[in-house]
Amino acid sequence: MSAVGTQVNLGLRLLDDQLLDSDEHRCGRVDDIQLKGSPGSRTEVSALLVGPGSWTGRLRKPAAYLVEGLAPDYMHLIPWSEVTRIGTSVRLSHTAKELGLETNEGRNVQWVGSPPRGTMRVSELLRSRLVTSSGTELGRVWDVRAERQTELPDEHVNEAWRVTGLITGRRGWEERIGLSSEGDPAQGELFMPWDSVLELADGIVRVTDPGAR
Amino acid sequence: MKKVLQIALGVVAALGGFVDIGELVFNSQAGAEFGYQLLWTVPIGVVGIATYAEMCGRVATITKRPVFDVVRQRLGFGPGLVTLIASEAINILTVAAEVGGIALILQLYFADIPFRVLLLIGAAAIVFLVWILPYDGIERIFGYGGLCLAVYIVAAVHLHPDWGDVASGFIPHWQTGENTLIYWYFAVGVIASAMVPYEVYFYSSGAVEEGWDESEGDLAVNRMNALFGFALGGVFSVALIVVAAILFHPLQISPEFLGTTALGAQITFGETGLLLAFLGMMFAVGGAAIEGSFAGAYAFAQFLGWEWGKSKKARKTKKAPAFTSAWMFLFVLAFIIDFTGANPVLITEYSVVLAVVALPLTYLPVLLIARDERYMGEHVNGRLADTLGVFYLVLLTVVSLVALPLLFATNHGSG
Numbered sequence: 357m358s359a360v361g362t363q364v365n366l367g368l369r370l371l372d373d374q375l376l377d378s379d380e381h382r383c384g385r386v387d388d389i390q391l392k393g394s395p396g397s398r399t400e401v402s403a404l405l406v407g408p409g410s411w412t413g414r415l416r417k418p419a420a421y422l423v424e425g426l427a428p429d430y431m432h433l434i435p436w437s438e439v440t441r442i443g444t445s446v447r448l449s450h451t452a453k454e455l456g457l458e459t460n461e462g463r464n465v466q467w468v469g470s471p472p473r474g475t476m477r478v479s480e481l482l483r484s485r486l487v488t489s490s491g492t493e494l495g496r497v498w499d500v501r502a503e504r505q506t507e508l509p510d511e512h513v514n515e516a517w518r519v520t521g522l523i524t525g526r527r528g529w530e531e532r533i534g535l536s537s538e539g540d541p542a543q544g545e546l547f548m549p550w551d552s553v554l555e556l557a558d559g560i561v562r563v564t565d566p567g568a569r
Numbered sequence: 570m571k572k573v574l575q576i577a578l579g580v581v582a583a584l585g586g587f588v589d590i591g592e593l594v595f596n597s598q599a600g601a602e603f604g605y606q607l608l609w610t611v612p613i614g615v616v617g618i619a620t621y622a623e624m625c626g627r628v629a630t631i632t633k634r635p636v637f638d639v640v641r642q643r644l645g646f647g648p649g650l651v652t653l654i655a656s657e658a659i660n661i662l663t664v665a666a667e668v669g670g671i672a673l674i675l676q677l678y679f680a681d682i683p684f685r686v687l688l689l690i691g692a693a694a695i696v697f698l699v700w701i702l703p704y705d706g707i708e709r710i711f712g713y714g715g716l717c718l719a720v721y722i723v724a725a726v727h728l729h730p731d732w733g734d735v736a737s738g739f740i741p742h743w744q745t746g747e748n749t750l751i752y753w754y755f756a757v758g759v760i761a762s763a764m765v766p767y768e769v770y771f772y773s774s775g776a777v778e779e780g781w782d783e784s785e786g787d788l789a790v791n792r793m794n795a796l797f798g799f800a801l802g803g804v805f806s807v808a809l810i811v812v813a814a815i816l817f818h819p820l821q822i823s824p825e826f827l828g829t830t831a832l833g834a835q836i837t838f839g840e841t842g843l844l845l846a847f848l849g850m851m852f853a854v855g856g857a858a859i860e861g862s863f864a865g866a867y868a869f870a871q872f873l874g875w876e877w878g879k880s881k882k883a884r885k886t887k888k889a890p891a892f893t894s895a896w897m898f899l900f901v902l903a904f905i906i907d908f909t910g911a912n913p914v915l916i917t918e919y920s921v922v923l924a925v926v927a928l929p930l931t932y933l934p935v936l937l938i939a940r941d942e943r944y945m946g947e948h949v950n951g952r953l954a955d956t957l958g959v960f961y962l963v964l965l966t967v968v969s970l971v972a973l974p975l976l977f978a979t980n981h982g983s984g
Contacts, residue, residue: 372642372649374634374874385641385874406874414646444632444944533643534937 614763669913714852
């Protein structure tokens with residue numbers, strides 16, 4: 357139950373899930389997901405972001421400013437290779453201590469600010485509006501769909517999860533909260549293929565015009 | 570046999586969780602103000618809490634996710650944070666109401682001791698008991714103790730009500746006239762006091778703590794607890810309304826103090842009745858104070874994904890310092906609110922009515938995940954659970970829109 361398939365909506369199935377370390381201790385939540393790549397080209401899940409520094413990216417102004425002022429300004433970066441199982445929670449291959457989750461120092465700590473070059477965060481995409489290059493509004497991005505190769509539900513979960521597209525439209529919202537099932541990728545307003553994404557800037561995901569595809 | 574005992578204990582615990590100062594205040598005042606006319610609101614509240622408690626218990630058993638885990642996962646960080654803040658505000662008010670209620674009850678025994686001293690003693694005693702008792706011990710001691718309130722059921726029968734009038738009170742009807750708003754205020758209050766969110770936070774977290782598992786037959790235990798525990802709680806609520814309707818309504822007395830509510834048992838059974846009523850109230854209110862503070866700590870820790878629990882495992886590994894700090898912090902805040910001299914009965918009314926506003930945000934994600942086959946498999950909501958779940962979500966949304974205007978328009982029910 358709750359096994360992930362080959363087509364995964366990252367917002368619904370991974371973001372905000374409980375993290376368990378190798379000793380089965382609860383050690384935070386998936387506060388954000390780091391993607392490696394760039395708009396329109398090959399992009400994969402590269403790390404999970406955990407901690408207060410990632411909360412501001414999840415909120416809209418002015419709540420984001422308020423949280424930014426109150427919460428510590430760092431987050432932990434858990435490499436995707438550390439994930440061993442995704443089900444009702446996300447299981448990691450080391451203890452929280454070994455992963456540095458109990459400290460704000462070390463190589464797995466990332467400070468608040470723009471994502472490192474060549475990366476983006478799922479929260480950036482989820483806050484954005486989809487606009488075509490000719491300026492037509494297509495709606496809000498409700499979820500980010502990724503694809504993996506393995507059929508076996510709970511195994512090899514840390515293989516490459518490649519971003520295949522963005523979910524938008526009314527059904528996108530229904531999918532995000534789990535009211536309707538994650539469907540097969542289909543062209544149109546519901547599913548925007550990743551290779552049609554031109555850029556991501558200032559809360560806008562610019563995509564090619566439908567006629568140009 | 571072991572399973573039967575487990576169900577019986579669970580029913581008592583659910584019953585103990587159901588009856589709190591909100592029930593005592595709203596049901597007694599509803600009976601005193603409107604006789605039997607508001608009895609119909611009791612089954613509405615009871616079926617609602619039983620529906621969602623069963624759903625929460627089932628989700629916890631199958632997915633190992635308690636309520637706030639589900640809230641965060643389905644609503645996301647932003648709306649989840651709003652729900653958390655609203656829930657914590659209500660939890661603080663609830664614990665303040667319950668801790669203040671303990672002091673009020675103690676004051677009825679020890680009239681010479683200042684209220685603030687009794688407040689300190691009551692709060693310290695509760696914190697001490699929580700510190701030394703295991704999870705199931707807390708649940709059972711306060712659940713069993715709350716059974717003393719059965720004196721109201723016996724009193725309701727002993728007072729020989731006109732059962733035809735009582736039965737007609739269960740038929741919903743529209744109230745018109747000058748008391749219309751007050752009538753609806755108490756209707757909202759009785760339904761809301763039965764469905765306050767801390768009950769499901771506590772219940773579902775308890776299911777995860779106790780390691781409920783479908784292979785152990787715990788889904789049946791969950792169903793029995795939800796059905797019979799809350800139904801028995803409903804019988805207590807009906808008894809409170811009936812006793813107040815017979816004794817206070819004709820005299821136009823409004824039981825604005827817990828002592829007045831206790832008089833219902835004393836007039837019927839003398840000193841013994843009074844003692845049982847006080848003891849029952851003490852355990853019911855004390856248990857609710859603990860559940861409220863735990864519910865707040867559960868919500869906080871689960872939202873952030875931190876270790877939580879009062880189980881042996883959590884205590885042994887000492888890995889839940891944030892959880893422990895959170896419930897103690899809630900007690901301190903509640904104590905400070907009471908220490909300012911705020912009236913606990915008034916705090917109760919505010920906490921119950923404000924709780925209604927947070928209810929749809931709490932129950933929506935539970936309903937979403939309970940009807941999601943990907944998570945629940947064959948234990949996904951059936952047609953009845955789905956229909957009731959949607960019905961109550963719509964009802965609670967409507968009630969949440971009118972609750973605050975009614976609170977202010979009726980001057981919290983006093984007209």
